[in-house]
Ligand code: B12
């Protein structure tokens with residue numbers, strides 16, 4: 001499938017989620033490593049992805065990137081600027097980059113992300129990379145979408161306490177201490193190691209990088225690949241994918257229910273739910289996949 | 293629900309980005325999803341981005357005097373890639389004589405200095421939605 | 430400036446006056462609820478001695494030519510010599526621009542100012558694919574020493590002062606200029622002029638960066654070092670608020686970000702072992718003059734005082750000459766409109782007057798066709814005449830700092846200074862200017878201000894005559910817009926092809942190799958660039974070598 005077709009399908013998945021089933025049904029099931037990058041605004045997620053792409057490309061792998069930025073809560077419009085940092089790869093046929101607005105989704109991604117990732121896996125990319133919004137709050141959705149989650153930190157940046165509180169620290173498989181070319185990096189690194197030790201987590205997966213000069217990138221990519229291979233060889237990947245399926249199903253259920261809820265008009269909340277569920281069951285039975 | 297996606301691009305070596313950013317900001321505040329790719333984009337990069345991002349409109353901001361060459365190249369490549377149906381807006385320092393030439397090349401609309409942002413938003417809506425009123429949605 | 434008793438009496442009188450005024454205003458309200466400056470602080474209804482009661486004349490103002498230089502950097506100011514009238518010019522090939530230079534000198538201009546095309550500023554030769562369509566378009570195209578030789582043909586460089594708006598490739602153009610002067614028989618020690626060489630504001634506002642901040646700062650300091658020794662009369666940098674302002678900043682932001690940059694340069698040079706007492710004398714500045722007349726005058730006066738304090742207090746400089754803020758001014762291009770373009774002549778006159786009352790050392794007045802294209806001979810003549818009228822007819826140049834002591838001007842000067850210090854503190858707290866730029870902080874602040882200004886025009890809160898008020902039904906188009914002949918690009922490329930054939934390519938290869946090595950080893954690269962330039966290595970070739978060693982910068986964009 002060429003980039004144009006893929007791009008059009010993503011638009012469809014985003015705008016008309018009800019048609020996702022029909023679209024994805026026609027494609028072969030296929031999986032590839034899906035890697036998530038999360039962390040506070042400005043820590044260097046996009047720049048890091050740019051470097052990771054370069055590294056994967058030099059190993060001959062094709063890469064798809066989905067970069068999510070927040071939608072304005074007022075206008076629902078969005079300014080999507082992550083792509084700027086990936087300029088080098090614009091003309092590379094082996095790289096596909098798509099910017100996406102969060103469109104009100106809470107977990108730091110966009111509701112269609114499950115469908116979009118499934119599409120990108122199906123059409124044959126070797127790697128799918130995801131960048132989350134980067135507001136530093138409760139961005140845990142990426143945990144369910146990606147197989148390997150990298151949490152990007154950088155010195156004096158973002159509020160580490162905030163991340164701790166929001167539970168983002170817990171969801172990461174790899175901790176990237178970026179901007180290692182700047183001062184203050186060592187202290188952040190030490191604190192992180194300390195934290196992980198007492199949290200009983202694997203302090204091995206801390207990598208220092210500089211997305212600016214490329215140091216540490218090779219190591220980061222190696223770690224990511226090794227982790228994924230480990231997951232694939234053990235039961236872990238199956239488990240992860242099961243989780244993903246469950247969350248995908250949940251998202252779908254929520255969206256579907258919401259749709260029917262908004263169509264019922266009842267004074268009594270209990271009755272409202274009953275009515276909505278009733279409509280839903282009828283429609284789903286006849287409507288094959290709920291397409292409207 | 294259809295959300296319109298707009299690419300705002302700065303082709304060539306031109307570094308004037310005040311106007312492009314202000315226009316991008318206004319479009320965001322008018323409810324559009326705006327993809328901004330920064331300075332120094334080649335026509336090839338712009339067209340590839342437009343394809344991957346599946347945009348509904350391309351806006352080129354050019355204040356360096358190279359608007360004829362650059363717009364022509366972008367539109368030629370769009371034809372080659374089969375996306376010539378996407379409307380192209382050009383803004384910046386465009387001498388009056390060059391406006392008809394740009395339109396002839398295939399540019400949809402041209403905007404010069406002093407254009408109110410509300411007019412830009414309105415014309416974007418007009419072209420995308422066929423709406424002619426100024427009221428917001 | 431007043432004794433306590435007097436201040437008390439004035440305060441009472443003022444209080445009464447306020448009451449009476451507010452009474453009157455019930456019947457005759459003012460035009461607006463609030464009268465705001467460009468920087469967002471409020472103008473008072475009326476300034477009185479109360480607003481300057483704390484002012485200590487000797488400490489805060491001083492005599493002209495004396496610390497803290499609020500009143501000017503020279504004792505006699507324009508009674509001695511007018512400011513340098515310097516129109517920024519350049520387009521097409523070197524031959525074309527050489528003609529324009531001679532025209533300007535013949536019209537009474539007193540210094541030269543070179544505009545280069547974008548490929549030259551970004552380090553590409555005219556035959557580079559990215560240069561297509563841009564050669565000679567918004568400035569003169571320069572590929573090698575040969576073009577500079579032609580550009581200054583018949584202009585004795587030992588007698589003229591030349592300013593070159595060149596940043597990332599400044600080291601190359603400086604070398605070409607110096608070598609050309611030497612070949613004309615001049616000594617480089619006696620050359621007078623300025624290279625812009627202000628890389629930090631390129632990341633913030635102007636966009637002709639090539640390398641990342643760190644190696645860029647290294648080149649800047651290399652130039653400081655080289656010139657301190659070999660070209661003592663040359664201004665090694667023109668630290669520019671102009672572009673920051675034109676990108677959308679307020680007057681306060683213009684000063685704050687410029688001084689943020691300046692502090693970063695001084696720190697970087699000190700770190701490299703240079704003495705601020707020495708290189709400090711070769712720093713110069715560049716500001717914009719916009720429409721808000723009194724605020725702009727106050728801005729220039731505040732700027733001098735702030736810089737003197739920074740050098741003396743922050744960097745412990747003792748040499749008086751290194752505390753003096755000398756600056757070039759350009760009128761505000763972004764205030765000039767495509768609609769009713771002749772109105773721009775009036776705007777430029779007001780702005781130029783503010784620059785002169787603010788004590789500028791040199792001045793560019795924009796042409797009325799600013800928003801249409803590069804200036805024509807006719808429009809640039811009017812612009813230059815505007816300066817000459819201010820100089821010779823208005824009388825304002827005959828008294829040094831004539832607005833000193835104005836309650837309003839002194840109060841605004843203080844207000845601006847205070848707000849600038851606040852910003853500088855903020856920048857320090859972010860870890861300095863380079864960090865603040867990398868974080869995108871400065872860019873965001875400027876964009877925010879630009880967007881607010883645009884919205885104010887949109888809502889009619891800010892009137893722009895001819896644009897959102899007082900429009901004319903039918904605008905007569907300006908007949909004469911300067912167009913650069915696209916055939917010049919081919920001509921330039923052909924000349925470059927010939928040069929590559931004729932020159933000693935072995936010498937070029939050797940010079941480039943030595944340059945590369947010097948850059949890798951962290952040596953001062955200036956002498957190596959001189960050698961490369963001498964054997965006609967091209968600007969693109971030299972830039973490529975440096976790109977290889979230093980890498981390239983990607984901008985930080987957000988809104
Ligand atoms: C501000 C400015 C600058 C700033 C730029 C700051 C920045 N970061 O943007 C600074 C001082 C850095 C600058 C530098 C230069 N400038 Co300048 N600059 C201007 C100026 C005065 C105003 C432009 C502006 O920002 N206006 C405000 C914004 C909001 O308006 P705008 O960009 O026109 O955008 C509006 C419309 O055009 C339209 N629009 C614009 N883009 C788009 C895109 C879309 C999709 C849509 C729908 C609409 C749209 O909508 C906007 C809202 O109304 C103009 C002259 C003028 N008055 O127009 C010269 C001008 C553009 N500059 C000029 C030149 C030559 C230069 C230099 C190349 C000079 C040199 N040789 O070094 C440099 C180099 C810059 C570079 N790297 O490319 C020339 C260009 C000549 C030409 N094209 O023939 C001009 C016309 C001045 C002149 N007469 O000489 N400049």
Ligand SMILES: Nc1nc2c(ncn2[C@@H]2O[C@H](COP(=O)(O)OP(=O)(O)OP(=O)(O)O)[C@@H](O)[C@H]2O)c(=O)[nH]1
Pocket residue numbers: 039040041042043044045046047048082085133134178179180181182209210211212213866867868869984985
């Ligand atoms: N010094 C240094 N700067 C870096 C590094 N990585 C990124 N940056 C800079 O940090 C800034 C932000 O980088 P981005 O990649 O846009 O950060 P991000 O996390 O994607 O930001 P958002 O998408 O806005 O959340 C840019 O100016 C980068 O140049 C690094 O390793 N070292």
Ligand SMILES: [Mg+2]
Pocket residue numbers: 045046047081082131
């Ligand atoms: Mg990002």
